[in-house]
Amino acid sequence: MSAVQSPYANHAHADDPVVQALFARFGNHVFVEQSTYTGMPVLWLDREHLLEVLGFLRDMPEPFEMLFDLNAIDERLRSHRADLPPADFTVFYQLMSISRNRDIMLKVALSERDLEVPSIAGLYPNANWYEREVWDMFGIDFRGHPHLTRLLMPPTWNGHPLRKDYPARATEFDPYTLTVEGQDTEQEALRFDPESWGMKRKDENTDYMFLNLGPNHPSAHGAFRIVLQLDGEVVVDCVPDIGYHHRGAEKMAERQSWHSYIPYTDRIDYTGGVMNNLPYVMAVEKLAGIQVTDRAKTIRVMMAEMFRINSHLLFLGTYLQDLGAMTPVFFTFTDRQKAYEVIEGITGFRMHPAWYRIGGTAHDLPNGWDKLVQGFLDWMPKRLVEYERAMMENAVIRERTKQVAAFTTREALEWGVTGPNLRATGCDFDLRKKRPYSGYENFDFEVPLGANGDAFDRGQLRIDEMRQSLRIIQQCVDHMPAGDYKADHPLTTPPPREKMLQHIETLITHFLQVSWGPVLKPNESLSMTEATKGINSYYLTSDGNTMSYRTRIRTPSFPHLQQIPAVVRGALVPDLIAHLGSIDFVMADVDR
Amino acid sequence: MSWWTPQVEAIAFALFQALVILIAAVGAGALLTMVERRLLGLWQDRYGPNRVGPFGVLQILADMLKILFKEDWIPPFADRTFFVLAPAIAMASLLLSFMIIPITPSWGVADLHIGLLFFFAMAGINVYAVLFGGWSSGNKYALLGAMRASAQTLSYEVFMGLSLMGVVAMAGSFNMREIVAAQETIWFIVPQFFGFCTFLVAGIAVTHRHPFDQPEAEQELADGYHIEYSGMKWGMFFIGEYVGIVLVSALMVTLFLGGWHGPWLPPIVWFLLKTTVFVGFFVLLRAALPRPRYDAVMSFGWKICLPLTLINLLVTGALILVFSPAGG
Numbered sequence: 001m002s003a004v005q006s007p008y009a010n011h012a013h014a015d016d017p018v019v020q021a022l023f024a025r026f027g028n029h030v031f032v033e034q035s036t037y038t039g040m041p042v043l044w045l046d047r048e049h050l051l052e053v054l055g056f057l058r059d060m061p062e063p064f065e066m067l068f069d070l071n072a073i074d075e076r077l078r079s080h081r082a083d084l085p086p087a088d089f090t091v092f093y094q095l096m097s098i099s100r101n102r103d104i105m106l107k108v109a110l111s112e113r114d115l116e117v118p119s120i121a122g123l124y125p126n127a128n129w130y131e132r133e134v135w136d137m138f139g140i141d142f143r144g145h146p147h148l149t150r151l152l153m154p155p156t157w158n159g160h161p162l163r164k165d166y167p168a169r170a171t172e173f174d175p176y177t178l179t180v181e182g183q184d185t186e187q188e189a190l191r192f193d194p195e196s197w198g199m200k201r202k203d204e205n206t207d208y209m210f211l212n213l214g215p216n217h218p219s220a221h222g223a224f225r226i227v228l229q230l231d232g233e234v235v236v237d238c239v240p241d242i243g244y245h246h247r248g249a250e251k252m253a254e255r256q257s258w259h260s261y262i263p264y265t266d267r268i269d270y271t272g273g274v275m276n277n278l279p280y281v282m283a284v285e286k287l288a289g290i291q292v293t294d295r296a297k298t299i300r301v302m303m304a305e306m307f308r309i310n311s312h313l314l315f316l317g318t319y320l321q322d323l324g325a326m327t328p329v330f331f332t333f334t335d336r337q338k339a340y341e342v343i344e345g346i347t348g349f350r351m352h353p354a355w356y357r358i359g360g361t362a363h364d365l366p367n368g369w370d371k372l373v374q375g376f377l378d379w380m381p382k383r384l385v386e387y388e389r390a391m392m393e394n395a396v397i398r399e400r401t402k403q404v405a406a407f408t409t410r411e412a413l414e415w416g417v418t419g420p421n422l423r424a425t426g427c428d429f430d431l432r433k434k435r436p437y438s439g440y441e442n443f444d445f446e447v448p449l450g451a452n453g454d455a456f457d458r459g460q461l462r463i464d465e466m467r468q469s470l471r472i473i474q475q476c477v478d479h480m481p482a483g484d485y486k487a488d489h490p491l492t493t494p495p496p497r498e499k500m501l502q503h504i505e506t507l508i509t510h511f512l513q514v515s516w517g518p519v520l521k522p523n524e525s526l527s528m529t530e531a532t533k534g535i536n537s538y539y540l541t542s543d544g545n546t547m548s549y550r551t552r553i554r555t556p557s558f559p560h561l562q563q564i565p566a567v568v569r570g571a572l573v574p575d576l577i578a579h580l581g582s583i584d585f586v587m588a589d590v591d592r
Numbered sequence: 593m594s595w596w597t598p599q600v601e602a603i604a605f606a607l608f609q610a611l612v613i614l615i616a617a618v619g620a621g622a623l624l625t626m627v628e629r630r631l632l633g634l635w636q637d638r639y640g641p642n643r644v645g646p647f648g649v650l651q652i653l654a655d656m657l658k659i660l661f662k663e664d665w666i667p668p669f670a671d672r673t674f675f676v677l678a679p680a681i682a683m684a685s686l687l688l689s690f691m692i693i694p695i696t697p698s699w700g701v702a703d704l705h706i707g708l709l710f711f712f713a714m715a716g717i718n719v720y721a722v723l724f725g726g727w728s729s730g731n732k733y734a735l736l737g738a739m740r741a742s743a744q745t746l747s748y749e750v751f752m753g754l755s756l757m758g759v760v761a762m763a764g765s766f767n768m769r770e771i772v773a774a775q776e777t778i779w780f781i782v783p784q785f786f787g788f789c790t791f792l793v794a795g796i797a798v799t800h801r802h803p804f805d806q807p808e809a810e811q812e813l814a815d816g817y818h819i820e821y822s823g824m825k826w827g828m829f830f831i832g833e834y835v836g837i838v839l840v841s842a843l844m845v846t847l848f849l850g851g852w853h854g855p856w857l858p859p860i861v862w863f864l865l866k867t868t869v870f871v872g873f874f875v876l877l878r879a880a881l882p883r884p885r886y887d888a889v890m891s892f893g894w895k896i897c898l899p900l901t902l903i904n905l906l907v908t909g910a911l912i913l914v915f916s917p918a919g920g
Contacts, residue, residue, distance in 0.1 A: 324883020
């Protein structure tokens with residue numbers, strides 16, 4: 001556990017072995033260190049050195065196998081930049097090393113007049129979509145990128161939404177109109193052009209069929225489009241197209257107070273409920289310096305695990321339905337209803353409780369909560385056995401999923417795959433164990449692993465994970481700590497209501513925090529959690545204001561979808577459907 | 593009343609019979625749309641349609657009204673002639689097959705010598721409905737569905753015929769009434785068990801029912817060959833499918849379960865009872881099974897069912913030769 005860093009460490013990581021190795025190799029004049037609450041070394045460097053440094057990190061002993069995140073920040077309006085290199089825009093690269101269980105972040109400063117960095121898609125294949133997103137959102141050019149086009153916005157869009165000079169509210173635009181001609185233009189712009197993707201329309205013997213699957217298709221799990229190049233029913237190649245569910249969640253964060261943004265996080269992975277609140281409030285608490293009470297931590301864990309089960313049940317039902325079994329989904333929805341009764345009883349809401357608060361939770365647990373939760377804990381195990389016996393042991397299911405859409409740990413890391421999909425390949429990496437947060441270190445549970453990384457393992461693993469979640473919840477019920485559900489801290493938002501009614505000081509704070517919102521000191525923090533679908537992280541930049549200066553949401557589903565072509569080339573259409581069902585994605589988690 | 597001769601009376605009665613059976617078949621198909629949804633509901637922890645009329649029986653009426661009043665849309669890119677022809681074939685070919693089924697000793701439309709062969713012919717024509725529908729829609733999903741349908745039906749019709757040859761050999765006739773009569777002592781499901789199994793599989797495949805619904809495969813092809821259909825044309829495909837279920841169930845009863853034979857109860861009750869059990873089985877299959885991959889369905893047909901029917905036919909033939917009187 002030595003690799004686990006205190007989340008409140010704000011020291012420069014000069015003694016970090018990776019930083020030492022970089023200094024030794026390139027000289028320390030190349031880098032500028034930034035001190036943050038991200039819990040990892042943050043190094044600035046010139047774009048001339050970028051490829052070399054990334055290559056070094058990727059190929060060093062115990063390498064940084066995964067490009068965890070890549071995005072940008074518009075720095076032009078940022079007032080607290082202290083000793084940072086001058087920059088109008090910053091592109092940041094967050095790398096993760098599974099073997100070291102460490103991260104590192106590299107930042108490249110760019111001037112407004114010269115918005116260009118070399119593409120790193122050759123080093124890390126999953127950089128492809130991230131770079132397209134950055135180009136789409138900031139207008140930063142990536143030299144040498146194979147296909148730098150818009151990713152989230154429509155191909156006809158003007159402007160780059162995450163720039164600070166781009167309006168955030170609909171009222172700042174002219175009223176929206178769509179004429180018939182406009183609609184035709186938009187539709188025509190979406191027509192798939194194989195040549196622009198380097199695809200051939202025909203070979204010596206074959207005329208390929210280009211099949212447009214989605215954005216409206218029973219198995220696309222939301223507004224997701226994937227264009228297939230078919231030879232008969234064999235998928236020769238395919239191009240996923242996302243952005244149909246884009247709501248600009250990161251932009252919205254820049255005009256909501258730290259507190260009032262919480263409900264937006266619920267809607268990122270909309271099957272994850274309060275699980276989404278967790279990385280966000282933890283990152284805010286780092287900035288605010290709040291230590292959360294044990295009770296609040298345990299309540300948070302319990303509700304997050306409730307939502308993990310809830311999400312996995314939805315996965316299981318739809319996964320089996322994609323394999324042609326129509327009945328299981330009705331059974332898993334019965335179970336989800338039972339889970340929702342518990343969630344509703346405790347939080348007052350069902351899908352999107354937005355129940356965590358900066359410094360704790362919205363309420364304490366209601367009277368009789370333990371019986372309610374226990375009822376669910378007693379109900380679930382026999383149902384899971386039933387699912388295994390009726391479905392996972394079914395010969396047809398096995399034939400449809402065993403050795404279908406399989407990938408190795410190395411391929412998974414290359415593409416930024418995390419969560420159950422990574423563990424299905426046999427890679428033992430669960431943040432709850434490797435970097436415990438919110439008190440997970442106090443729980444007794446196992447991390448289920450797969451072996452083949454195929455569609456079957458991805459399904460079975462989630463059933464096993466539900467069992468472990470039940471175990472965790474049981475421990476919450478048995479050992480719920482006494483104490484406050486909110487931290488005693490001036491930045492806890494809103495402050496405990498009971499106190500507010502007695503102290504004028506707390507009343508004033510309460511009033512300020514719910515009207516203007518809490519003010520956080522300028523700094524950067526990052527918090528990642530093992531969410532339902534993989535690793536979800538919030539990278540917050542505070543400029544000493546009531547609102548976030550930049551909120552970067554790294555979601556697991558985004559790289560999972562980017563990986564699809566690499567997995568299904570050469571497979572049949574039914575295999576593609578089996579793979580889509582086994583990934584467990586929701587489009588809100590991809591597009592944000 | 594000199595024109596009311598016994599011949600006229602016979603013709604009138606035959607017409608009446610035919611009409612009743614036709615209406616009953618279509619009615620059963622329509623009723624099945626509701627029954628299936630209720631049964632699925634029962635097995636899936638939910639109610640199914642239970643709002644219209646007692647137990648939801650009037651749901652059929654509501655659905656029919658809805659379908660009738662829907663816009664009869666033909667996509668501009670479709671081939672009109674075949675697009676219109678396809679649903680008519682789908683419904684007519686299977687309805688016509690009811691002609692050969694003897695319901696009770698005295699009821700039945702036609703007593704054909706070639707009985708069984710007529711059904712094969714109609715089942716063969718039924719493929720054109722899917723093919724035409726898929727091809728003329730001008731839609732890639734429909735085309736893929738039609739491709740799957742033709743490949744699947746071809747493979748399964750090969751052994752569907754063979755699976756029944758054992759029955760024909762034992763009864764010594766293609767005539768359905770003679771086949772039923774031959775089961776007076778023992779139902780053919782006992783001596784022809786493998787024939788029964790393979791015909792059951794082929795029967796499901798012919799009606800495109802789950803798990804052989806590859807041509808539709810909602811999760812993959814988003815309803816396949818009838819993706820562009822709406823309103824009454826879609827309704828005809830829909831009813832056609834259910835008529836197919838009733839037909840195959842009735843055939844199964846006639847060929848393997850002794851038709852109307854049975855103790856105590858009148859023949860018509862036995863026939864309906866047995867048929868209902870099979871219809872229920874069709875629905876249960878849909879509720880219980882996942883869908884195998886398309887190529888697995890094909891190889892199952894060619895590698896398991898076809899050899900099984902051949903062996904079955906061979907053994908049946910050998911046994912008949914051994915036990916039949918010499919020179920007979």
